[in-house]
Amino acid sequence: MTRSWRSSWSLATQAIALQIVVVAVVVLAGSTLAVLDARRDADEAAREQVIGIATTLADSPSTAQAIESGRATEILQPVTEAVRRHTDIAFITIMAPNRIRFTHTDPTQIGGQYIGTVEPALRGETLSEVYTGTLGPSIRAVAPVRNQTGAIVGLVSAGILQTSLADRWRSTWPTIAAVSVAALAISMTGVWFIRRRLLRQTHGLRPDELRVMYEHHDAILHSVSEGLIVVDRNGVALVNDEARRLLALPPGPVDRAELPEFLRTYNPGARDEVHVTADRVLVVNRSRVEDAPPDSEVVTIRDRTELQGALGELNSLKVLTDTLRSQAHEAANKLHTIVTMVEMGRPEDAVRFATEELALSQQLVDRLSSSVGEPALVALLLGKAAQADERGIELTITEDTHLPSNSDEVPLTGQEMVTVVGNLIDNAMDACDRDDPWVEVTVHLVNNTLTMRVADSGPGMDADTFEKAMQRGYSTKGDSNHQGLGLALISQIVNRHNGTLSTDITYGSVVTVTVS
Known part of the structure; x- marks a missing residue:
């Protein structure tokens, strides 16, 4: 049975490949969320904008006076168009309570019926909605116009076309894309350095090779007839079963202070030193560990009592x-x-x-x-x-x-x-x-x-x-x-x-x- 191409990769390569996939998914998901968030923010900003414009015009005394004067179109059409152009929205429509338009972006629509929901506004409430009118789908708001006695004499509707909103949030794509690409580039650079470190620390071995090495390492440590101790500047890194027996060490982690006095100092290069403990005669060899932190050494111990x-x-x-x-x-x-x-x-x-x-x-x-x-x-x-x-x-x-x-x-x-x-x-x-x-x-x-x-x-x-x-x-x-x-x-x-x-x-x- 042939080995799969993934299993032939070293541990470093497999880990980095997984990290690349994770980083790519995270960046893509983040970019998507950023786009959706930009769209949501744009919609919310548009909703607040049209509510503010509609409420402002509806609350203006001149609006109610113009409606009651019978010259609403003549007085209000220039005003609404000026405001519309200044605020860059799609339309501002002022109408009578029966939906008859007094103003409109398209003058041919003046006098026609307003298309949309007005019932809450007729009850004195300000509403916002997404509705498809004569200019297309839009986010719109409707506010009531009251005279000095508080009676509702008209309605003001302001709206922004969704196509305009789409143009707005699409303009944020280049920034989001640039940030995403930069994040991906920085992540890939970090991943590359991680791969180099992993390759150096694992010597380019595959996971199955590392597993076999660990199993053999563990088996050797438990079966070898010589005591084996690995020490470094932090203390005792490893002690096998035979070393515990020969030195009468307790189970579990071993502190340097628990070692015999002749093993508490750093002394690599010692060969066939004979040491006498309370009940044993031991032969000790000590070697420095290559490519390891300073003060690291391997100590082997043979029982010479018999x-x-x-x-x-x-x-x-x-x-x-x-x-x-x-x-x-x-x-x-x-x-x-x-x-x-x-x-x-x-x-x-x-x-x-x-x-x-x-x-x-x-x-x-x-x-x-x-x-x-x-x-x-x-x-x-x-x-x-x-x-x-x-x-x-x-x-x-x-x-x-x-x-x-x-x-x-x-x-x-x-x-x-x-x-x-x-x-x-x-x-x-x-x-x-x-x-x-x-x-x-x-x-x-x-x-x-x-x-x-x-x-x-x-x-x-x-x-x-x-x-x-x-x-x-x-x-x-x-x-x-x-x-x-x-x-x-x-x-x-x-x-x-x-x-x-x-x-x-x-x-x-x-x-x-x-x-x-």
Whole structure:
């Protein structure tokens, strides 16, 4: 089925075509009404004119005197003709009560019967009517002539031919036509500018194309797996379902103040920024909107919470892998030493050396296994101890470290404790004094309050620096690979469980997490 020629028009063209039709109809209707109004005004003016002339002549005492004198035609004919020519009306007829004309525009009609309505005038009333007389259709008025006693002695009729009136109101047509053409020209100019604006704003698309675009746009906004926010200088223009979910935004219009702090400022060009909210890790990209008002940008948000958890688990496995690698390397060195002692004929020394090393290593494993009931945390602490030993850092797990084996008594899960303690130890090993590198770790549960404390020999952080470090993207490390997420992730877990995260500088730089 072929597409109709109208449906191939763009929205701008269809809208303008409709406006042209509407404007043309309005102008034509206005012109017609103006012509009719001009005709009505002309008729009304003619009616008032003939009533005024007839009444004036009828009320003049000389008119009644001329009628009663018996010389009405002789006296009044010159007067009526002078008045008629001066006022540019068709006729003025003065007659007797029996309709016999005393005066007439056509002298041959004098003495004849007046054609028209006179009964109201004979009753003393002034009347007006449209009537066809000897000169043709006319608007006429009839007024009674009274003598000094008040008796009606005659009638005065004045009239204007409708052909003359037609000539009068036809003379207004050029003005009406000029005004109509000017109005139409101005309207068409405005319509043309509107069409240009519509074409620019709709990119010349047809209504069906705009409908399909809107439907696709709406479907994408609701189905896309990324959060999408469009902001401009007036606030938040658009928020899709995923963005509401990720940012915990309320339904309905969203105010800029309801957005997280990192989205309240205009910052186009940001790429893969990682931000930590109360319960999520988000990756944010921001782009400026082309051909849009200033301060407009599109923000896309991806949920990295599960990925961050997987990365944490992967980091734990990496720590264990590094630990096994370092232990294998260390074991190889020690085994080589023992074999060499045996080859040198000193088996007693070889046995003593192997026994001492085994006792030192096993002592830490036995202590942690007996005092810490969370296997993931035990593995983390053993791995970090090996990692610290490889880096030349003295890592001490204090004797106060103790966790029950019953996980129901501990307010954090094993994964959450690994995230908190692992990041605290990593930060401490990076920040400790290189001339005297040491790190001290304490994890214990007392009166249902879980305390995780990590101290190091570094200079520590003041309150402002610590506050910044708990925010996304801030790092005190010079390495660009560090994204400053450690304390932010810890802060997220602490806030989720209504705990506390604090720092102080006493015997070293101490960071303490407590959760009840």
